[in-house]
Amino acid sequence: MNTLPLLLVLLVLALFSFFLGRKRSLAVSKGNRGNYRAPNKLHSLPSYYGYSAMIYAVLPALIVLLLWSAISPVLIAKNVAASLPAEIHNAGATQVELTMNRVESMAHAGKIDPTADPIQQAAAQHYLSLAKNSQNIKTALVLLIALGGLYLGWKMISPQFRARNQVENVVKGLMILAASVAIVTTLGIILSVLFESIRFFQVVPVSEFLFGTHWSPQTAIRADQTGGSGSFGAVPLFAGTLLISVIALAIAVPLGLMAAIYLSEYAQPKVRAIAKPTLEILAGIPTVVYGFFAALTVAPFIRQLGEAIGLSVASESALAAGLVMGIMLIPFMSSLSDDVINAVPQSLRDGSYGMGATRSETIKQVIIPAALPGIVGAFLLAASRAIGETMVVVMAAGLSANLTANPLEAVTTVTVQIVTLLTGDQEFDSPKTLAAFALGLTLFVLTLILNIIALRIVRKYREQYD
Amino acid sequence: MNTVTLANDSMTFPSSGTTTTSSVNKTDVDIHSVVEELKRAKQAVGKPFLDNPKFKTRDVNVYYNQTKQAIFNASLDIGRNEVIAMIGPSGCGKSTYLRCLNRMNDTIPGTKVTGDLLLDGEDIYAKDQDPVLLRARVGMVFQKPNPFPKSIYDNVAYGPRLHGLAVNRSELDDIVEQSLTKAGLFNEVKDRLNSPGTGLSGGQQQRLCIARAIAVSPEVILMDEPTSALDPIATATIEELIDELRSSFTICIVTHSMQQAARISQRTAYFHLGYVVEVNDTNTVFTNPGHRLTENYITGRFG
Structure with missing residues (x-):
């Protein structure tokens, strides 16, 4: 299953587990919602049990899904690159990179260009099969974790279970995540600008850049071009x-x-x-x-x-x-x-x-x-x-x-x-x-x-x- | 308790057999008949008028938004070097009346004031009267302490600087020191005249506002519930201060506290639904009120 249908399945599962959790909470409390002294008085409102079940079912599965989607292409590419014949490896890192670019573009297009280099065809074939395996394993794993989580969440529902506190903790976590996205992005921009600038300052001295009074950035791109030295x-x-x-x-x-x-x-x-x-x-x-x-x-x-x-x-x-x-x-x-x-x-x-x-x-x-x-x-x-x-x-x-x-x-x-x-x-x-x-x-x-x-x-x- | 009034009331409404014991008359609950009665009485009960008053006000009407009338035919005098307290339930027009005396109502768009308001015989609403100069002669202290976001010194020096009362720094220093001393604040703040006025406690802030008001040597000081935001101890300090200030200024004070009015004022005016109901010596108003509504208010039956 591809990632998008898998996400849809998780969404349906989330809705299902919400109602399941809510229903079970009402069942274990036997409908007692008013009397605080009764032993079966629910700690939280029924909807919190629903959300709690939903979190158990979806959250771990979602994390695994995201991690797998992020990591598996890197691992597959590494594996395919390692399996390339020695002659390409001997031709240098640039050659490996070039070949891998072609292989990946063929694999992502989903069909192998029959006119391409046979080495690349084979590599693309290998890439596709690995990707397919990875996809299957991912689907199975995610569904398993989701169902396991749902069972665990369902099992945990009892009048004493503090669903409200758990749900609120998760909500707090989501907010921290949202805040850190902004911070991490800013940090990322600063760092990328900083590293590129360092590369620039290896060519042009900092003092010249900061105190020079002449700005003329035209430089020759190729050696045979005429142009300003910049x-x-x-x-x-x-x-x-x-x-x-x-x-x-x-x-x-x-x-x-x-x-x-x-x-x-x-x-x-x-x-x-x-x-x-x-x-x-x-x-x-x-x-x-x-x-x-x-x-x-x-x-x-x-x-x-x-x-x-x-x-x-x-x-x-x-x-x-x-x-x-x-x-x-x-x-x-x-x-x-x-x-x-x-x-x-x-x-x-x-x-x-x-x-x-x-x-x-x-x-x-x-x-x-x-x-x-x-x-x-x-x-x-x-x-x-x-x-x-x-x-x-x-x-x-x-x-x-x-x-x-x-x-x-x-x-x-x-x-x-x-x-x-x-x-x-x-x-x-x-x-x-x-x-x-x-x-x-x-x-x-x-x-x-x-x-x-x-x-x-x-x-x-x-x-x-x- | 004024039994005569009650007997009269029960005669007017013989149907209500309990009036002699329950003193709130039926008419007091029915606003329309109270208004009719107030409208019929052309003049306030008691002694609203004085010889040679500081402020002489006759038939003052105030309208908000051109149409809504807040004060009806208010006529009363304010004597020299007296503290006059204006009391009455919320919305009775006492603050509005007070704000007419230095034309603070001018700052609210759509306000219209008619009638005669004379300060030492001079019409303060005359065309050639400058409200800005008038407010230097008739100062004001507000309900909530409102020191400016400036140092203590600059707060007090604000008015003298505006009106050019000091020719040099040392004269200004003198004015500031004297005003703070008169307001009973100087000893508490003399070491920190340059720290912000907003950093003082609520009671100190209100005394700073009083110092600020007296720094321009006004003739009259209007106080609009000056202690309602303060604790009892700060209130007592301010009340003592008002009593001391009486020798140099005429003071009009609006208050919700009848005890305060009884403690600090020489005369009291009772306002009700925009009408001046009764004006008399404070002692008389509180021990032998001349009007049924005044009595009901001061004995806590409504308000």
């Missing part, structure tokens, strides 16, 4: 990221904060009911739309404006990207700040008004300080979005890695370079592609530091104000 100084990229983020935040933070203050403190309920959702629509616009808005509308406008007052503006400028990104971040800033400002208790406002403070004095001196931890949080969220934003920058700020503080020139950012390094056909062992991982790692470390600082600030103010 230089990997990341400073222009981080400078560009910083420039664009600063422009974006310089727009989003004041505008967003003031919009939030207007909405929460001054606006009539009717205005607020319309303005707040409208502002939040901005957050729903895909960033690529912002991108072409920046490239096609804002950038030419800035260029014309610059020319009118005698400034030379690149057609793709940091200013255009930063402006549009800033507008994109306004709803972030305003929506989150609005929430925290609304969370400031009315009693503080009353206290301030009662002292003879005006509305704006109250906002400046009481409400903003009280809401500051939340506002800092909103700021940092906007900042990390600005640093990580790619699409707007790709379209509006260009790809040239200029090291400049002039917002009218074209710059590029870390994320944009990662995109350009990894799009198209690439081989994954040249410094060019590996540089993407190094950039990603550096970006990750930077945002991590930013988050840690943010958490510290927020915690400090929390202690002071709550």
